[in-house]
Amino acid sequence: MNHAGNSASKNHNSENRSHYETPALSELQKLIWRRGGSDNHVDQVWPNLYLGDAWAARSKAILQNLGITHILNAADGPYNINTGARYYRDLPIEYYGVQAFDDTSFDISIFFHDAANFIHKALKTGGGKVFIHCAMGLSRSATLVLAYLMIHENLTLVEALKSVDSHRGICPNTGFLIQLQALDIKLNSEKKGVLAL
Numbered sequence: 001m002n003h004a005g006n007s008a009s010k011n012h013n014s015e016n017r018s019h020y021e022t023p024a025l026s027e028l029q030k031l032i033w034r035r036g037g038s039d040n041h042v043d044q045v046w047p048n049l050y051l052g053d054a055w056a057a058r059s060k061a062i063l064q065n066l067g068i069t070h071i072l073n074a075a076d077g078p079y080n081i082n083t084g085a086r087y088y089r090d091l092p093i094e095y096y097g098v099q100a101f102d103d104t105s106f107d108i109s110i111f112f113h114d115a116a117n118f119i120h121k122a123l124k125t126g127g128g129k130v131f132i133h134c135a136m137g138l139s140r141s142a143t144l145v146l147a148y149l150m151i152h153e154n155l156t157l158v159e160a161l162k163s164v165d166s167h168r169g170i171c172p173n174t175g176f177l178i179q180l181q182a183l184d185i186k187l188n189s190e191k192k193g194v195l196a197l
Contacts, residue, residue, distance in 0.1 A: 005061060010062065010076045020156055020188060021160075021188075022155075022156075022157060022181055022185045022188060023094065023158060023175070025177060025178060025181065026179050028157065028158075028161065028180075028181065029174075030032040030052075031158065031161045031162065031165065031176075032161055032165050032169075032170055032171060032172075033171065038137065038138075038167070038168040038169050039053055040051060040052070040057040040194045041053050041055045041059075041062070041137075042056040042066070042131065042133075042137070043137075043167050043168035044167060045145060045163070045164045045167040045168050046145070046149065046153075046163070046164070046167075047123075048123055048128060048129045048130065049119065049123065049129075049130050049132070049145065049148075050066060050068065050129065050130065050132070051131075051132055051133070051136070051137050051141055051142060051145055051164070051167075051168050051170075052131060052132075052137045052141075053131045053133055053135060053136050053137040054075070054081045054133060054134070054135050054136075056131070056133060056137075057071070057073065057081060057083055057131070057133045058083065058087075060088075060091060063088075063091065063093070063131060064091065066129060066131070067086040067127070068093060068123065068127050068129050068130070068131045069092065069093060069094065069122065069127065069128050069129050069130070070093065070094045070095075070118070070119075070122035070125075070130045070131070071083075071088065071093055071094070071095050071096070071130070071131050071132075071133070072094070072096045072097075072098065072115060072118055072119065072128070072130065072131070072132040072133075072141070072144065073095070073096070073097045073098065073133060073134075073136050073196045074098050074100050074111075074115075074132060074133065074134040074140035074141040074143075074144050075098075075099075075100060075116055075134040075140055075141075076097030076099045076100075077097070077099040077134070080099065080101075080134075080135070081133070081134065081135060083095075084116060087098075089181075094122065096115070096118045098111045098115055098140075098144070100134070100140045101140075102134065102135070102140050102173060103173070103175070104173050104174050104175030104176075105175055106175065106176075107179070108140065108143055108144070108175075108176055108179060109147075109179040109182070109183065111144065111150065112144070112147040112149075112179075112183060113151065115147065115148065115151055115154075116147050116151040118143075118146070119132070119145075119148045119152070120148065120151075120152045122165065132144060132145055135147060137168065137170075137173075138169070138170050138171045139170075139172050139173050140151065140176070142164060142168075142170035142171070142172050143172045143179075143180060145160075145164055146160045146161065146164060146172070146180055147180065149163065149164070150180070150184060150187055151183075151187070152167045154191075156181070156184060157180055157181065157184035
């Protein structure tokens with residue numbers, strides 16, 4: 001009986017999805033620009049997935065207390081938050097760096113799938129806890145978290161924005177929102193194609 005209920009609920013969700021359209025940029029901005037950034041250095045925004053800033057990234061005590069096993073630095077490189085794998089060599093942490101700049105003209109979408117796959121694999125590891133950060137934990141790192149939720153957790157961009165923003169005030173720059181919008185349109189059309197089969 002329960003099984004039938006679950007499949008009915010899945011069909012209902014699929015039907016809702018078939019009517020979903022990616023909102024205009026102004027609508028997306030309204031979803032997240034109601035409040036400022038987070039007062040915390042780090043917040044859990046999804047089970048075992050933490051989003052934060054450079055201060056938390058440099059605090060080995062915080063990382064150990066949270067039980068972090070994987071770090072994705074969305075502001076890697078000499079002109080950014082230059083921690084790198086060596087910084088964490090005395091901790092059991094797997095490091096992944098993305099050299100992104102918080103600039104509206106920067107193409108962060110080239111990292112969407114690799115970063116999402118790193119997060120996904122880390123969370124599938126027994127006891128895996130992932131910390132994703134940039135300088136402030138609002139734009140670059142938030143954008144990669146949103147891409148992960150869309151690619152691997154099948155959330156729409158609207159669902160992902162609402163979910164993350166409810167735990168940590170985020171503010172991807174306009175260029176990043178446009179790139180997430182394009183990803184949302186692509187994933188949505190793929191889902192509709194699968195539903196049509």
